[in-house]
Amino acid sequence: MNPSSFLIQIPFxxxxxxxxxxxxxxxxxxxxxxxxxFTVLIGxxxxxxxxxxxxxxxxxxPEQIEGHLKLEITWxxxxxxxxxxxxxxxxxxxxQMYTPPTDALEIFVTGKQWMWRxxxxxxxxxxxxxxxxxxxxxxxxxTSEDVxxxxxxxxFRTKTDLVPGRYTTSWFTPTKTGTYHLFCAEYCxxxxxxxxxxxxxxxxxxxxxxxxxxxxxxxxxxxxxxxFTSLACSNCHLENNSGRGPSLQNLFGKDVKLxxxxxxxxxxTYLRESILNPGAKTVVGYTNDMPTFQGLVTEEQVAMIIxxxxxxxxxxxxxxxATPAPAAPAPAAQEVGRxxxxxxxxxxxxxxx
Amino acid sequence: MASEGIxxxxxRKNYLNAATxxxxxxxxxxxxxxxxxxxxxxSFFFALGGxxxxxxxxxxVTPEGDLLTPEMYNRVFTMHGVTMIxxxxxxxxxxxxxxxxxxLMLGAKDVAFPKLNLMSWYVFMxxxxxMLYTMLSGGIDTGWTFYxxxxxxxxxxxxxxxGVSIFITGFSSILTxxxxxxxxxxxxxxxxxxxxxxxxxxxxxxxxLIMVLGTPxxxxxxxxxxxxxxxxxxxxxxxxxxxxxxxxHMFWFYSHPAVYIMILPSMGVISELIATMTRKRxxxxxxxxxxxxxxxxxxxxxxxxxMFTTSQSMYTGMVFSLISYAVAIPSAIKTFNWTxxxxxxxxxFDTPMIYALAFLGLFTIGGMTGLFLAALxxxxxxxDTYFVVAHFHYVxxxxxxxxxxxxxxxxxxxxxxxxxxxxxxxxxxxxxxxGFNLTFFPQFVLGQLGMPRRYHAYVPEYQVLHVLSSAGxxxxxxxFILPVFYLAWxxxxxxxxxxxxxxxxxxxxxxxxxxxxxxxxxxxxxxHEPYEFEQVPEIKQAREAELLRA
Numbered sequence: 001m002n003p004s005s006f007l008i009q010i011p012f013x014x015x016x017x018x019x020x021x022x023x024x025x026x027x028x029x030x031x032x033x034x035x036x037x038f039t040v041l042i043g044x045x046x047x048x049x050x051x052x053x054x055x056x057x058x059x060x061x062p063e064q065i066e067g068h069l070k071l072e073i074t075w076x077x078x079x080x081x082x083x084x085x086x087x088x089x090x091x092x093x094x095x096q097m098y099t100p101p102t103d104a105l106e107i108f109v110t111g112k113q114w115m116w117r118x119x120x121x122x123x124x125x126x127x128x129x130x131x132x133x134x135x136x137x138x139x140x141x142x143t144s145e146d147v148x149x150x151x152x153x154x155x156f157r158t159k160t161d162l163v164p165g166r167y168t169t170s171w172f173t174p175t176k177t178g179t180y181h182l183f184c185a186e187y188c189x190x191x192x193x194x195x196x197x198x199x200x201x202x203x204x205x206x207x208x209x210x211x212x213x214x215x216x217x218x219x220x221x222x223x224x225x226x227x228f229t230s231l232a233c234s235n236c237h238l239e240n241n242s243g244r245g246p247s248l249q250n251l252f253g254k255d256v257k258l259x260x261x262x263x264x265x266x267x268x269t270y271l272r273e274s275i276l277n278p279g280a281k282t283v284v285g286y287t288n289d290m291p292t293f294q295g296l297v298t299e300e301q302v303a304m305i306i307x308x309x310x311x312x313x314x315x316x317x318x319x320x321x322a323t324p325a326p327a328a329p330a331p332a333a334q335e336v337g338r339x340x341x342x343x344x345x346x347x348x349x350x351x352x353x
Numbered sequence: 354m355a356s357e358g359i360x361x362x363x364x365r366k367n368y369l370n371a372a373t374x375x376x377x378x379x380x381x382x383x384x385x386x387x388x389x390x391x392x393x394x395x396s397f398f399f400a401l402g403g404x405x406x407x408x409x410x411x412x413x414v415t416p417e418g419d420l421l422t423p424e425m426y427n428r429v430f431t432m433h434g435v436t437m438i439x440x441x442x443x444x445x446x447x448x449x450x451x452x453x454x455x456x457l458m459l460g461a462k463d464v465a466f467p468k469l470n471l472m473s474w475y476v477f478m479x480x481x482x483x484m485l486y487t488m489l490s491g492g493i494d495t496g497w498t499f500y501x502x503x504x505x506x507x508x509x510x511x512x513x514x515x516g517v518s519i520f521i522t523g524f525s526s527i528l529t530x531x532x533x534x535x536x537x538x539x540x541x542x543x544x545x546x547x548x549x550x551x552x553x554x555x556x557x558x559x560x561x562l563i564m565v566l567g568t569p570x571x572x573x574x575x576x577x578x579x580x581x582x583x584x585x586x587x588x589x590x591x592x593x594x595x596x597x598x599x600x601x602h603m604f605w606f607y608s609h610p611a612v613y614i615m616i617l618p619s620m621g622v623i624s625e626l627i628a629t630m631t632r633k634r635x636x637x638x639x640x641x642x643x644x645x646x647x648x649x650x651x652x653x654x655x656x657x658x659x660m661f662t663t664s665q666s667m668y669t670g671m672v673f674s675l676i677s678y679a680v681a682i683p684s685a686i687k688t689f690n691w692t693x694x695x696x697x698x699x700x701x702f703d704t705p706m707i708y709a710l711a712f713l714g715l716f717t718i719g720g721m722t723g724l725f726l727a728a729l730x731x732x733x734x735x736x737d738t739y740f741v742v743a744h745f746h747y748v749x750x751x752x753x754x755x756x757x758x759x760x761x762x763x764x765x766x767x768x769x770x771x772x773x774x775x776x777x778x779x780x781x782x783x784x785x786x787x788g789f790n791l792t793f794f795p796q797f798v799l800g801q802l803g804m805p806r807r808y809h810a811y812v813p814e815y816q817v818l819h820v821l822s823s824a825g826x827x828x829x830x831x832x833f834i835l836p837v838f839y840l841a842w843x844x845x846x847x848x849x850x851x852x853x854x855x856x857x858x859x860x861x862x863x864x865x866x867x868x869x870x871x872x873x874x875x876x877x878x879x880x881h882e883p884y885e886f887e888q889v890p891e892i893k894q895a896r897e898a899e900l901l902r903a
Binding site for chain 2: 012013014020023024027028031035038039042043045046049050053054055056057058059060061062063064065066067068071072075076079080083084086087089090091092093094095096097098099113146147148150152154155157158159160161163164165166168181183184185186187188189190191192193194196277294295
């Protein structure tokens, strides 16, 4: 029998609809019981002392007690030990929430005053709604186009800020079909309280049907390829490294050496920075001739270009290995690189729990 | 003038009737008068912040945003926070009660730098006037946290001038802290060693440390924000090459310790109240004294716990969570010691004691719920919800404001020479305790259910709890308004207090009420620890009278 069923009877919790919800609520109940016990302990002791030792005559002076070292040590050490247990549990849960699985269905989310946009791996978009399949791991990669927002789904117990200028991630496995609230939890201006939406958890087959029903545009990687040409990126980033910029083939997920001697792993954040602020981390052997694309591309377009670069990170054996530093062999690239966007639309088997 | 009654009935000169012109008040160098100047100023700001709170609670009675427009609501909750934090809570106990009591407790004539003390008040008033101008010219809508890039680029309100106002007001805080530290180091009466200091003084020493070390950081932060907003210098906005999370680090580096600027003086007040009202020395004096310093030091190392969901690295989050639990321990130590002080005491239930007990209850709940929020995983769910709103109101209102009111009722006879109605005092303390819990306890449940803070309109399922909260707020309002009347009444008609109405042991009670301008007509010499109730002459007299009757 699922232990979560009795918790649903308690009206003090939102619905439990993700893999994190049950543990979060048990943690909450544990803390409630613990702090409740100590609050009552202090309260009862205080009330007992207050009544028993009430002043009986105006002239009385009670016997003075300086203190009690053993007692002081006791009520320092015991709360400290208890708090370390709380810390450990909290840190463990945080670690799980902070470490998205690599085989998750990846959805790209942008926040903008005052709406939520989501784009599914095959290019389906939605506004102020998020459709996710039951029992599949879902990873949200998010950023904001203007101010800080926060993507909060109480039923999932997940919340992550969307910070302009960087990518943040959040992940969960929906465990119960239904429609749940989506709130913006970081104050973002006039219509902050209107920046709300719905999260629909659907059976996997219904999710597939829903995906087919949404007018499908190009996949993010295809749209990114088109941008790559129309913004003239392809003029310099030639495949064989003969251009003014480094080749982007087989690049994603690898480490590159920078002009300043440091090494950086090519991930979404690095690519995004290099598009918007090309001079920040120049690759060794190249000068910074690239103009910034700040203001020329939206966050969604940046994400599309990144998806494209990720997709050509997967191609192999096309013979362009004339890189100055010997590139890592293709199999390694496959290990490090994430599955390309079209592949993640068919995620791994549903989770057991 | 209200003090006329005192003048007529009091034969000799005291600090209130030594001079009566307006000029003598506005140019006074007397720490007691400066404390009263602050009392008027912060009472005004508390009333103003209270009006904003009333508007918030009225709006939230219904789920639709029907009373105020979204623009208005956002300005109202921002101004509520800014007014209450920067212009009421931070100066409340240190600038009013600290100013009044500290030199008296030290057996000194005044603070170390009386002119600087007066200047601090003027700086505060200049900052406060600028904030009033900000409100009248449209207000600000950024939340009291001023997070960029909303505040630096997107907000269409008076952010720059509000920032400058806070910058200026900060100097009042820095100068007061500096003054207190020098005073405590150099102005102690003969025989008053560090471990003979009342715990109120220890608490103010720890507070002053934070004021002097922390406030410059908020000053730099709001100035940087103003520069970005007016001159487009990229510091925080990523579009200009800045980092918005950098602002959060700088803001909370001050604003978390600022919580201890509000709560530490209140803890100091409570130590005095409990000692006097139980006639016991505070159990574990050294532990209570050093826990104040521990809070001041650890308080600087926990700011990242406001940022568990803001993309700071996972391991950073873990370090901040760990240290946050470390800072919880000194607060727990104080609570246990206060409770133990009552044991085998001689407990009186006068008004200040009712406030002290209300503090104990509310601070325990406020502190315990902090354990929920410092827990990394759980904070992901609770961050930026009403759970946080409830938690910090339990700490800031339930503890800091209650401590201020408790202290005000305790030292009122010393400040004015008059007693207020004891019955009304107790009743209003109980009304505040009940009203407070009814207002803010439902908000813990709201937050756990997922209601985000700073929402002008909300989904209907939260309405019942919001109505409860607003109902509680109206009771709370009665509790806050009552003292205004009976305290004002006491100025004219209150019973004369005498030097030591509570039969307390502190030096401040060994001089007439109200005290003369120079505080003591003799040079006090301290020969024993604080809280030696055997030595209090009023208690000795009462005992002799009882023996005679027997």
